[in-house]
Each structure stands twice: as C-alpha cells, then as structure tokens.
Amino acid sequence: MAYDWNRQELARSPWRKEVVPYIPGILIQRAKAGRVISYAELADELEARYGLESKARKTLYGPPVGAVGFAVRDLAQEWGERIPPLNLIVVQASTGLPGVGADEVAHYFFDDGGAGMARNRRAYIEAAVQAVFDYGSRWDRVALALGVEVPTSPAPGDDEGQVIPLPIAAAAYRPESHAHKALKAWAAQHPEVFEDYGAFTAGGQEHGLSSGDRLDVYFSNGRERLAVEVKASNASNDELERGIYQCIKYRAVLRAESIALRKPALGDAVLVSTRALHREGRALAKRLYVDFIRAPSEAEH
Template structure:
C-alpha cells in the first residue's frame, strides 16, 4: 500500500503533493552509491524520470525534501530504530551542505534537541550524511514502506569526470625517514594550523585508534578531535594519494569511536604535507571530500 503523504504537512500543497512521492526513490538511489545530490540535480532527475518541469528557484525544493525527512523520522519511530536523515544528502551546489532548513528535520537523529548541531553544524551534518551512506541496502526496505520505486544504483553515478586511477600499493615496508619524523613532531606542536577544526592545544604523535592504526598526529580538546596523516616532501604522488585514502579511514574510525561511546561525532581528519598535491591528487581529494593542508618546508627541519 502506498504511503499517505498527506500525513506530512510539508507535502500538502498542489505542487509538492505531485513532487514529493517521487523524491525518496531518487535520494535512496544516491544514498546507495554514497554520493550527495544538489537541489538542481534533484530537479533534473524529477524531470528526466517523471516529466516534472523544474522550478527556477531551487530553494522551493527544500520543503519537499523536508517532507521526506519527516516521513523517514516517522517510519523509524514505527520500527523502533533511528533511520538516518535521508534529506541531508540534498545539498547546495556551492557549499556541498544541505540548507539550514534541513536542520530541524535532522535533530531527531542526534537526540540532543539541536544543541550539538548549533555548536558544530558541519561536523554533525557530515556524521549524519555518512550514516545515510552506511545504511546501504537497508534503504530498499524504506523505499518499499514509502511506496517508492527502487531505482538501479548502477545508473545513479553523476558525471564527475574521468576515473582516477588507484595508487600503486608498495610491496615492501620502508623505515620512517628523518624528514617524516620531523614533520610529525612539527605538526603536533603547531595546533594553530588546524584551528578550523577546533580550539586545540598541542597534539600528540602515534595516537592509537581502536582499529589498531597509529596516527601521525592527533589533536583533541575533549569535545572535538582531529587525525592528521603526514606525508613528507620526499613522498611520491602515489604516496600522497594513498594518504587521501588513509584520511578517509581515520575519519571513519574516529567517528565510530564517538558513536560507540555515545559522544557527539565531532571528528575529522586531514592530510598534511610540505609539497603540493599533484593534479590527480587534487581531483581525488575533491571527489572524496578530503582536506589537504600544505605547511612550510621548514616544518621538516
């Protein structure tokens, strides 16, 4: 039986009542491939799949997406579980973050009355988006409950340019160089370079994660935490690209540790080097939402 969208106040206008029932299938398709979707892309998909003419003002899609978010919350309450806020993967093209109107819908997921999001919105949004992507094939059950089509995820990948070749994996272990040791120590002693991620005092080297990995540098203030992967000037382009994948792993583990401890997942990770990323590295970091910080060459001395 189809879901009754009239139960959602945001879905009751004539235009929204036509548009909203088609939105979950598009968002679920994107969630399953781990990619956000802009309001403009959503409008284009609604036209391509259902012949719904796009609105010139893309902000008009915000309440329609919000109706889907509230339906997800309602469904989770019926099932006795917290379904990640699917609406948060609809983002603005310039910021790659959802509009602030999405925050009210997402508060249920964090169960803190919105205090955490008010303190560090971007960290909370990113944690929630990661949960949406991690929900994976379980989204099919949600689609069926909402009466939405299950679209083939294989055809959902947006045009993001050419494939970026994976870096080669080294076949032998190399001992840590003196420049790498010096750079790690410098990074841990210079928290001012990472003030965008939190107000940190000096960090530490070789902090161990629950996964068994050791971080080159680690900062925490008891609330926010930051992992740093360091690549010295003698690192190859392939090594820098491997660093991007390491950052993704460390970020995920830090957030998982916070979730396990019932703490706000105010965690991030960055890649640091004294040399610039190559063209492929820049493209990869942008595609995978990994921050890169270039520090002065004297950091290795």
C-alpha cells in the same frame, strides 16, 4: 503500499504532492552511491526522469525534501531503529551543505538532540551524511516502506567523472624519515592550522585507535577529534593517494568510537604534506571529501 504523504504537513500543497513521491527514490539512489545532490540537480533530475517542471527558485525544493526527512524520521520511530536523515544529502551548490531548514528534521538522529549543532554545524552535518552513506543496502527496506521506486539507471546527463586508478600498495615497511618525523612534530605544535575542525591545543603523536591503527597526529578538545596523516616531500604520488584513503579510514573509526561511547560523532581526518597534490590526487580528495593542507617546506626541518 505507497506512503501516505498527507501525514507530512510539508507535502500538502498541490505541487509538493506531485513531486514528493519521486524524491525519496532519487535520494536513496544517491545515498547508496555515496554522493550528495544539489537542489538544482534534484530539480533537473525530477524533470528529466519524470517530466516534472524544474522550478527556477530552487529554494522551493526545500520543503518537499524536508517532508522526505520527516517520513524517514517517522519510520525510525516506528521501527525503533536509528535511520540516518536522508534529507541531508541534498545540498546547496555554493556551500556543499544543506539549507539550515534541514537541521530541524535531523535533530532526531543525534544523541544530544542536535544541541551542539549551533556550535559546530558542519561537523554534525558531515557525520550524519556519512551515516547516510554507510546505511548502504538498508535503504532498500526504507524504499519498500515508502512504496517508492529507486532508479537503476544514471541520471540523464550525469557525469561520474574520469576513473581514478587505485594507488599501488606499498611494497614493504620503510623506516620513518627525519622529514616525516619533523612534519609530524610541526603539525602537532600548530593547532591553529586546524582551527576549522575545532579549537585545539597542541596535539599528540602516534595516538592509537580501537582498530589498531596509529595516527601520525591527533587532536581532541573533549568534543571534536581530528586525525592528521602527514606525508613528507619525498612521498610519491601513490603514497599521497594512499594517505587520502588512510584519512577515510581514520575518519570512520573516530566517528565509530564516538558513536560507541554515545557521544556526537564529531571526528574528522585531514592529509598534510609539504608537497602539492598532483592532479589525480586533487580529484580523488575532492571526490572522497578528504581535506588537504599544504604545510610550509620549513616544517620538515
């Protein structure tokens, strides 16, 4: 049985009633693919798939998306389950973040009720978006509850980009080089380089995670946490790409540890190197939402 969208005040105008039932399926398809969607892309897909006129003012799509978010919140309450806020994967193309109106919908998901969002909105949003992606095939149950059909074909005109080959696994452990040790020390002693992730004092080295991994450099201010993976100038392209995948793992574990401790999942990871990322490395980092910081060459000395 289809969900009764009249339950949601944001879905009650004639145009919203027309478009809202089609939005959850599109968002669930994106969530399962681990990809955000811009308001403009959503408008274009609604037009291409279902013949719904694309509105010139993309801000008009905010309330229908919000209605979907509230519907997911209602399901979470009915099921007694922590369903991530699906609406947050609809973002502004200019910022890569949802509009601020989405925050009200998402408050239910955070253990502190979103009280810290004003202080570090990006961290909250990124953690919640990752939870949306991690929800995976569970979204099929949500689609069934809402009575929506999830598209199986790519969106018309959708371009997934070129395939980026996986890096070759390291053949064997190599002793830590002097350059690598020096770069770790430099990163730990320069918290100002990482101020976008939190207000940190000097970091520590070789911090252990619950997964058994050890971080090159670790920052924490009691709220935000940051893992730093460093690669010296002698790192190969494959090694730099492995560093990107390592950042994904560390970011996930930091957030999981916070969730286990009933704290806001404000963890992130960044790759640092004195050499520039190659073309495929840049594309991979962008696609996987991993930040890269290039350190000065003197950091290795």
